[in-house]
Amino acid sequence: MSTDEQLMQALVQQSHQGPRDLTLTTNQPRPVPGPGEYLIRVGAAGVNFADVMQSRGVYEGGPQAPYAAGFEASGEIVAAAPDVDSPLPLGTHVVGVGAGAFAQYMTMHSAGVLPLPSGWSDAESLGLVLNWATALAALRSMGEIKPGQAVLVYAAAGGVGQAAVRLARHYGARVIATASPTKHATVKALGADEVLDSRRPDLAEEILRLTGGVDLVLESVGEATFGASMTVAKPFTGRIIILGAASGHAEFSTRDLLFTHYAQVRGLHIFKWAAAAPAAFKELLVELDALIDQGVYPPGTPQIHPLALGPDVLRQLEEGRTSGKHALDPWCWTSCSDVPE
Ligand SMILES: NC(=O)c1ccc[n+]([C@@H]2O[C@H](COP(=O)([O-])OP(=O)(O)OC[C@H]3O[C@@H](n4cnc5c(N)ncnc54)[C@H](OP(=O)(O)O)[C@@H]3O)[C@@H](O)[C@H]2O)c1
CATH class of the missing domain: 3.40.50.720 (NAD(P)-binding Rossmann-like Domain)
Known part of the structure; x- marks a missing residue:
């Protein structure tokens, strides 16, 4: 782990040759929230098939290598840009998307984050959005x-x-x-x-x-x-x-x-779709809340891996060898079987 406050661990995709060129770095600069953004201390990052597509350069509009990989995470708000309107209190745990989720810190736009369902951990909340x-x-x-x-x-x-x-x-x-x-x-x-x-x-x-x-x-x-x-x-x-x-x-x-x-x-x-039909998307989130209350949508049970194993997890996802949701915990170094926090 880096001792420098402003550096962090992250997975960086070095080329469009797939997961084999996803590498762990210990000296990635910690991002600074831009206009309207929060800085998030990542508790768990979701692994998605779109990560595989991005690593192969076939996700249209996706990032160009080299790039900080991952885009779904949940974690704690540790800072907010000065222009965030009615910011959530620091310490609030949220789930959302943003670039560079396979890292210890990332930024998310304030308009797109959701507070975690009541009583759910970071890892349990992945997959919501x-x-x-x-x-x-x-x-x-x-x-x-x-x-x-x-x-x-x-x-x-x-x-x-x-x-x-x-x-x-x-x-x-x-x-x-x-x-x-x-x-x-x-x-x-x-x-x-x-x-x-x-x-x-x-x-x-x-x-x-x-x-x-x-x-x-x-x-x-x-x-x-x-x-x-x-x-x-x-x-x-x-x-x-x-x-x-x-x-x-x-x-x-x-x-x-x-x-x-x-x-x-x-x-x-x-x-x-959420951008084109915000009212319909809002209705959908209300419906998801109701499904959570009814127990139809239970807390997630992702398989959690250390950040360093991210390339292996992506490879398995690409080869159809995974089942269920997989997550990376950037603060766990060996066995991450327990829900973090
Ligand atoms: N449109 C959206 O907004 C949106 C949002 C999220 C995800 N997605 C898409 O939803 C799908 C599932 O995403 P996920 O992250 O949950 O991944 P996933 O379902 O956990 O993993 C992908 C699965 O697709 C199947 N598969 C992969 N390659 C295949 C092939 N060549 N032929 C047949 N089956 C193959 C495999 O299942 P089996 O081996 O068990 O058949 C594999 O386990 C992906 O296509 C993803 O891009 C779309």
Whole structure:
């Protein structure tokens, strides 16, 4: 650990060659809050598939290497820029996003932070503004899910996927989930009605056999599954929400929609949507609060790793070897199995 007050540990992505070029540095300058920003002492940083995409330079609008990696965290407000309007008291713990989250300190814009749910730790609160908000927006705001409808959730054992399965079940949907075979028990335990391997060659046929067609698809895999998504979505009424492309981007054309498939294809990027429809996003946060109160959305249980293991965690995420949410604790050096603080 650095002894210099103004230096800190951080993970820096050195190139766009992926997680292997993510390196730990002990002398990263501690950031200074810019206009409207808080300085956050990071308690836990969330690891997301978008971190993998950024490390490969395929996240559009993402940072250019070298850059301070990570963008989701929760932690304590330790300073605020002088122009922050009605600032939260120093010492308040918040969750939010900002550049350079895989570090001991980062800045977050004051307009985007949320105080932690009452009684939740930093680590337990990760995922609120990413995994859960995305899953809820995809299912409800975009997907208009109704009780009794069938929804297909890809990567259902993952961070977004687990939230989506819980929420879809809560809203009365029949859940057809996909995950790698080693993760099937996890997804079943969340209440999914059927769990399939997204890599099986007859995926679309099997889903059609089970359902006769699905009302909603949460499409996060992209190239490898989009054809199956188009095949299984009910003609005209079926919605496909594009929220990710973990296997790369799929191509489709007006010809597909005009002559072969008649699904409604809708795109979702949670932060772009929040900026474009702030009132709807606010309603979504109120709904998430209610879901927390009802116990539908329980405190998160991320697997917590030291910062130094960040590159390994990203590699495992890229290779589809992770299950659930993973987090980095920049103040823990060896075993971080307990919730920090
Ligand atoms: N639009 C938004 O605003 C938004 C916000 C948050 C996340 N996302 C997206 O949501 C998705 C999930 O994110 P996450 O952070 O929670 O990650 P995650 O689901 O924990 O991990 C990604 C999972 O995708 C599956 N996968 C990866 N590569 C694949 C491939 N080539 N073929 C088939 N399946 C593959 C694997 O699951 P299995 O091996 O179990 O199938 C892998 O575990 C990502 O696509 C991410 O970009 C979007």
